[in-house]
Each structure stands twice: as C-alpha cells, then as structure tokens.
Amino acid sequence: xxxxxxxxxxxxxxxxxxxxxxxxxxxxxFGEDAKQEADQAEFIPLVTALLEKQFKGRMMLLPPYTYFSxxxxxxxxxxxxxxxxxxxxxxFTHVFLVTSDSFWRLxxxxxxxxxxxxxxxxxxxxxxxxxxxxxxxxxxxxxxIVVGKWQKN
Amino acid sequence: xxxQRVSRRQFLNYTLTGVGGFMAAGMLMPMVRFAxxxxxxxxxxxDFISTGTSIDELSDVPTRVDFSYEQVDAWYTxxxxxxxxxxLDESQNVIAxxxxxxxxxxxxxWEGRESDPNRFFCPCHNGLYEKSGKNVPGTPxxxxxxxxxxxxxxxxxxxxxxxxxxxxxK
Numbered sequence: 001x002x003x004x005x006x007x008x009x010x011x012x013x014x015x016x017x018x019x020x021x022x023x024x025x026x027x028x029x030f031g032e033d034a035k036q037e038a039d040q041a042e043f044i045p046l047v048t049a050l051l052e053k054q055f056k057g058r059m060m061l062l063p064p065y066t067y068f069s070x071x072x073x074x075x076x077x078x079x080x081x082x083x084x085x086x087x088x089x090x091x092f093t094h095v096f097l098v099t100s101d102s103f104w105r106l107x108x109x110x111x112x113x114x115x116x117x118x119x120x121x122x123x124x125x126x127x128x129x130x131x132x133x134x135x136x137x138x139x140x141x142x143x144x145i146v147v148g149k150w151q152k153n
Numbered sequence: 154x155x156x157q158r159v160s161r162r163q164f165l166n167y168t169l170t171g172v173g174g175f176m177a178a179g180m181l182m183p184m185v186r187f188a189x190x191x192x193x194x195x196x197x198x199x200d201f202i203s204t205g206t207s208i209d210e211l212s213d214v215p216t217r218v219d220f221s222y223e224q225v226d227a228w229y230t231x232x233x234x235x236x237x238x239x240x241l242d243e244s245q246n247v248i249a250x251x252x253x254x255x256x257x258x259x260x261x262x263w264e265g266r267e268s269d270p271n272r273f274f275c276p277c278h279n280g281l282y283e284k285s286g287k288n289v290p291g292t293p294x295x296x297x298x299x300x301x302x303x304x305x306x307x308x309x310x311x312x313x314x315x316x317x318x319x320x321x322x323k
Contacts, residue, residue: 014257017278017293057257058277128232147276 001060002052011060020059020146021092023083024048025099027069037069039122040100046131047118048098050139055146060092069103077107084113094149098142116145201304201312206239208309211247215240215263215273215284218249220313237301237313238263238273240284242321249301250286251316256293273298287322297322 001007001018011018024044027037045064052061065083067076084095095113097104100120108115118138123131204220215238224233237249252261254275261282265274272289273282281289286298300321302314 010257017257054260055277057254057259057275132234143276150276 001056003061003063007060014057015091018058018060019092020055020094020096020150021087022048022051022059022061022096022098023080024062024064025080025097025101025104026064026066027101027103028066029069031070033069036120037101039124040120042123043120044098044100044118046135047138047142050135051098051142051146054139054143058150059146065097069101073103073107076103077110081110081112084111088112094146096146096149114149116142118142201302201314203306204237204311204313206311208247208305208311211239211241211311213241215250217263218311218313236260239303239311247303247305247311248285248321249303249311249313250319251299251301253299254280254294255288255296255298256280261298283322285322286319 001011026041026044027033028041029037048061052059065080067079080097087095097111097113097115098118099115100118102117104111104115105117108117121134121138123134126134202220202222204218206218210216218237218239219234220237221232221234224231236252238252239247239249242248250273252273253259254261254277256275256278259275259277259280261273261275261280263273264270265276266279269281271284273284273286274280275282275294278293280292280294282294282298283289286300288294288297297319299316300319302317304312304314306312
C-alpha cells in the first residue's frame, strides 16, 4: 500500500494483515555530494515502488524520510528512531529502511529497525528497458530479504 | 484532330465543372475520412496490447510475460509494466492470468514456494491458487485470480486486453 487516500482506507479495514512498513531514506544537500544524492532520490523511489507492487497487501510504503546531510548525526538518528517507535506502536512489527546513503550503514547498530542498504546506481544515461531490468534485479534481491525476515517470526 | 468546334460557352462549362469537382472532392474527402476514422482504428488495435512474446514460446507450464504501455496521470505520463502468467490449456487455448492476489493485491508467482508445486503462491499471507486460478480453500484469498482477454495477432504474437473475471476455475 502507498500513503494515499485509497490505500489508507483499505489499511484501516484490513489492519491485521498489514504488519510491515517501508521507509525510503533520502539525503539532500547543495554541497559537493548533491549530484550523488539526487541520483539516490531517483533510484531509491523506483526500487521501493516496485517492492510495494510485489507486496502490496502486507506492506505500507511511507513517504521518504528526508534530511539535509549536513544535519547533526544525532538529530538524523533520533528523529528516525521516533518514526520507528511510532510505527511499532501502530502494529508494524517489521520496519524496513531502504537507502543508499552510507551514513546509515555506520549507524546500523543503533537503529531499531531493519536497514537495507543498496549501492546507488546513476541512471541518467540508461535507456528505459535497461533501467527496468536493473531495478527488477535489485528488487528481486530485496524480496528475498523481506520474505526471509517475515518467515523468521 | 476532331473538326467539332468547341464554343467558348462549352469550354468554360467543362473547365468550371472539372475544377469545381476537384474542389468539392478536396473538401469532402477529409470529412469522410474523419467520419469513418473510428471504425478504421477499432480494427487496427482496440485495447489489446502486444506482449512481444510469440505463441510458439508458450507451453502448458505457466510462464511469466511482461508487457508495458503508457499511462497518463494528469500531466504525468509514465510507462507501466504489467505481468501475466500465460499457458496453454488441454485444447491449446491461451490462458493468461493476472497475478494480482485477490486478497489484498500482492503479486503471486507460479510455484513461488517449493512446498507447493503446481500452484500459484502469494508470499504476503501464504495464499494459494490452482493452475486454473482457483483459490485454494483455507488460504486467505476468497476469489479466483482474474484473467486477461487474449488474442493472437496474424504473425503469432500474443496480445492481452482487459482484465476480466475468471471463467475457467471450477
């Protein structure tokens, strides 16, 4: 499900079946990393959209968690942890964070949720067919991680 | 050379009729073309989308066929890719099932779980469907998988149309 009017109504009807939340994490700045961060903002939503399409009935795809990469480390982590705590109290037992920002890789142990880190792939020179194929390959890996996590509990 | 004389009046009559005829035709032709245009396009394509998969590639085992089309959402045009599971039944009819789970809309896949051969499996809440798309009782789905209208073009390429309720599940 996506965070939109139609799906949120369905969510309230079928709440007991939806126990997984996905949050894309997107950094933002106008420094020297801007280009690379913009790549991520193109790549990550495509990945999470396809992931949601596969697992629509059990997964809520939330709007991206966005932050300036110049914000302090603690602020980024604390605010995100608050999201997670909120979601868990709403009955989302599984919270997946999907990102290409290497900051989270180092902070992984402190996060209260499952971090899925993907290397960002710049797609500005890719044609449609190839782009699609590549996203599908990436997502097929993600599917396994998610199903594995579901089966564990 | 004919020795019949053409009077000035006759000459003007012939030329005016000729030129006038061309002008009338020039105006009417596009109008007629516009008027019958819907009839012509309906024959050419309809709502069927070509999958690029040849019918020779199909067998009695469901295979995944992806097809894309352009969707316009307000001012935003995007290419949408859909999937169908396609196989041939006993009488060689093409069956194309829509993999959207009838429970809450996840995507099912053929033999998606090793413990359930010859069935469609939904990874979200362990829903199962028979090969015909019929939902297995005792699993969350309450209805059989939908089907696509199918058509085969003259050169043997599979075309898929609208999603319709399942007609083969018994």
